[in-house]
Amino acid sequence: MIDVTLENFETEVIAASMNQPVLVDFWAPWSGPCKVIGPILEKLERDYAGRFKLVKIDSDQEQQLAAAFGIRSIPTVILLMGGQPVDGFMGALPEGQVRQFLDKHLPAAAEEEAQEEAPFEDTAPADAGAQLEKLQHAVATDPANDDARFEYVKALLLAGRSDDAKVAFAPVIAKTAAVRRLDSLQRLMDAMDVAAGLPDAQRAAADFEAKIAANKRDFEARFGKARLLMAQQRWTAAMDELLEILMRDKAWNEDLARKTYIAILDIIEPPRPKVAEGQIPPDDPTVATYRRRLSSVVLS
Template identity: 75%
Template sequence: MIDVTVENFEAEVIAASMEVPVLVDFWAPWCGPCKSLGPVLEKLETEYAGRFKLAKIDSDQEQQLAGMFGIRSIPTCVLLMGGQPVDGFTGAQTEGQVRAFLDKHVPSAEEALAEVEEDLAQDALAEGDTDTALEKLQHAVATDPANDDARFDYVKLLLQLGREDDAKVAFAPVIAKAAASRRLGALKAWMDALDFVAVSASGAGAEAEFDAKIAANKRDFDARFGRARWLMAQQRWTDAMDELLDILMRDKAWSDELARKTYVAILEIIEPPKVKVADGQIPPEDPVVASYRRRLSSVVLS
């Protein structure tokens, strides 16, 4: 819990809400209901162990802030997330009522722990420590099985490391969601490519076989798509997208837009993790991803 004034409002409320929900309690020393609500809020802040931050504003001393939020009666609590007010309540509330309010917005303990594990995994990957990253992501998925972002990163890393069977086991709980999720669908496209190569492509000579078919008929889209899948299995992502672009330049709608959908799946796979930047700044886009997005747009829209 922190007392907020005009001087520290930007740092302690706006900036802080970019990282964790901030509950702002507008109160005054003479307010009876404030005296009953305050201890409840402080108890829950301790119990929630960092999953939200409590900021208290004396509305008598900080009338400018009270006016900015349009406070007409106290106690009034306003919840900020991402620098913006998202919800609130007025008047004294029971502990159960405040808990129910918080649980609508504040991540559960499992979700918060999984998010920490994800961050640690990305830090480990940045340092080249794939073993630690894999361990953290596995823990994140086990802690919060509904966290599809953590599962995406976990399955993706398993595939990158060539652990296809483990990846399929980890992916199985969400396979039914793949058709409706671009990220999960991208993983399925990758695994489908691996299965295709395992069944259809003849080892090291596969690329030469595809090349021969394409040389004989540049509109042999089955051969081109097969070559793209073989390249995906080799994790030669830009080469695979180049092959898919060759299909799109000749027939954008081929096989129910399969080339475009697979191209988009590859973009999802190679998109780097989002990095945290200063408030108000836009993270830079990966130059390879940006270039291939532009190439796809120019072909599809031409």
């Protein structure tokens, strides 16, 4: 268990989660439920023997980090994989429920050794192929279901199958002006096409950085950098760059930065889980945080 502050957050959480799932416990010393869940998480870290890394963030002392994750109550526990939050829960759950939460996301113990040498971001969920088949079947069964098509095309794009994604997207391409999420897919495909056409993406990124350093209002360079980050699936970095444009010129280039930012939110928002009638499913922490940031900039 590691205590994390703003100074070591990037190393101990973001960078670490590229190689190993990181469980972040937002707590406060005065909270009774935190004193209950804390020992449970520490026990499970020992029991799971390296299958995840536990870190603790004092939400009173590290208010900037708590705000970045949209923490509204404590304890809140968030699991990060590949640099991104993937799931979380609030409150002091019993040990059995926390195990169920972990087992839903962590590779089985027998798989761990086989995956050690592969970078975490290159490992796909075991059921990724089955999920794609399920989405493909949903589209084939109901071609007019734009929600199913959105999820199917998105899954193909994120899996690097851009040609297949374009084929699946073709029947609805005329609807992009009217259906926002389809427009969001088009923007992602455009960004990927631009990135694929660069002779050297690393050099292009360096050129963008140099232009921005010389002129912070070089919005074309900022937008080019954001689209390159978007194509690389570095979502939060891309949105941070688009926010830099919006903070200086909210309506730049016919709202291009804002529309692209919203497209990223559409792409990264996971499908809402089914909940009991009358209940509201929890927001994804990253999506909720970046929605608030957009609102604060656009409405200021």
